[in-house]
Amino acid sequence: MEIKVREEGPVAVLDLKGRLDLASGSTLKEEIKKLYETNHTAVHLNLTEVEFINSSGLGSLVSILKETRLRKSRLTLSNLASYVQEIFDITQLSHIFEIFSSEQEALTSFQSPVTS
Amino acid sequence: MCRYLLVYHSKPESEDQMLDDLGRILADNEVDTESTQHFMLAVSEAFTNALVHGNLRDASKLIKLDLRVNKREITADIRDQGRGGLERISTRKPPTPLAESGRGIDLIQHYASNAEFSEDDSGGLIVTIRQTRHTEQKIKG
Numbered sequence: 001m002e003i004k005v006r007e008e009g010p011v012a013v014l015d016l017k018g019r020l021d022l023a024s025g026s027t028l029k030e031e032i033k034k035l036y037e038t039n040h041t042a043v044h045l046n047l048t049e050v051e052f053i054n055s056s057g058l059g060s061l062v063s064i065l066k067e068t069r070l071r072k073s074r075l076t077l078s079n080l081a082s083y084v085q086e087i088f089d090i091t092q093l094s095h096i097f098e099i100f101s102s103e104q105e106a107l108t109s110f111q112s113p114v115t116s
Numbered sequence: 117m118c119r120y121l122l123v124y125h126s127k128p129e130s131e132d133q134m135l136d137d138l139g140r141i142l143a144d145n146e147v148d149t150e151s152t153q154h155f156m157l158a159v160s161e162a163f164t165n166a167l168v169h170g171n172l173r174d175a176s177k178l179i180k181l182d183l184r185v186n187k188r189e190i191t192a193d194i195r196d197q198g199r200g201g202l203e204r205i206s207t208r209k210p211p212t213p214l215a216e217s218g219r220g221i222d223l224i225q226h227y228a229s230n231a232e233f234s235e236d237d238s239g240g241l242i243v244t245i246r247q248t249r250h251t252e253q254k255i256k257g
Contacts, residue, residue, distance in 0.1 A: 019135065022164055023128040052135070052153075054160045055223055059216040066214060083153055090226055091219050 003031055011042040011110050013103065017049035025060025032064050041073045042110055046103050048079040053087055065097065074098075076106040118145060122181040124163075126171035126196075134163055134181065145185045148251045154227040155190050155247040161220035162194040162243035169204060170196030170241050187249070189229070194243045201241025205233055 001024035002017040012035045018024065032043055045061075061077075068075040078100040080088065088094040100106035120141055124130040138159060142152045163179060171177035182193040211218035224231045230246040 019132065021135070021160065022131050022167070024132075026128070052156065052160075054157055054164065055217070055219040056131075056164050058219060062214055062216050066216075087157075087223070090223070092213065096213055 001027065003028060005031070005035070008044070008107055009110075011044050011107060012040045013044045013046060013107075015046045015049070019052040020047075020050055020057030020060070021052070021054050022056040025057045029060050029063055029067075033067065036067065036071050036073060041071075042075075043068070043073065044076045044078065044103065044106050044110075046079050047077060047081070047084060050081065050084055053084050055091075058087070058091060058093060061097070062093070074110070076100060076109065078103045078106045117184055117186040120181075120183040120185075122183065124179045124181070125175045126167045126173055126177045126179060127175045128167070128173075130179070131160060131163055131167065134179075135160060138181075138183070141183065141185070142190070145190075147185070147190060147249060151190065151247050151250045155192075155245070158224045158228040158231065158245045158247070159192050159194065161224045162192075162245060165201075165220050165243070166194055166196035166198070166241065170198030170201050172198065189249060190247045192245045194245070195236065195240050197238070197240050199239040201239075202233055202235050205241075 001019055004015040006013050014031070020028070035043060065075055076098045079102065080099060088097070088099065100109065122134065122137055124134055135156060138156055142155065166179045167173060171179065177197040180195045184191045205221055208218065208221060224245065228245045229248040232244040234242045236242055
């Protein structure tokens, strides 16, 4: 998997490309841990070019979400391919993650308070 | 029918190699996109289960993939060299919402046309996954 990190204001945006599975999920966890350790408090994952995800990849995302909550940070996802969205729905993880249809929509949400 | 025998060491990077090999074989056999996606997901789940729970990430242990492709369906046997796999699967509990594992078997059962679990003589788990090719279903219908 290829991970590209860029800054969009206060949000670290990660563009993911390729497969999110056992090996790449561990790499992603490490990358995001580094971001949190350098005082980033908001992370957005753009999944436009994620062509494959399995339960190991999902497990890595859950682990990242738990780390995010512990640090009182915020994690959003966007641009899930329909096949990837379906896997989130089947596993009911679409109820757990903040998923947006576009990156812009997700970034806009960081500018206003979240209501839950 | 074409048959392929693939063998991998139980290392995390083997999963990517297996998916590359599997994707190439399915493309060579002109398997449709949806059947390919579903089959690759189901096989990857069985493969990860073999690597993590069966072979306990021991790189000296092998995962064997026996793949058969014909015009109607694709079948794979995924074998590990562990023990107690059948019991582990039959006694598994549903994952909690924030569990980091435990969704693989459910995904296999959702996406595969048929999935069976058995053990070989030495106790290794065999997961047999069958996927009906969608283009063939359309022709039949």
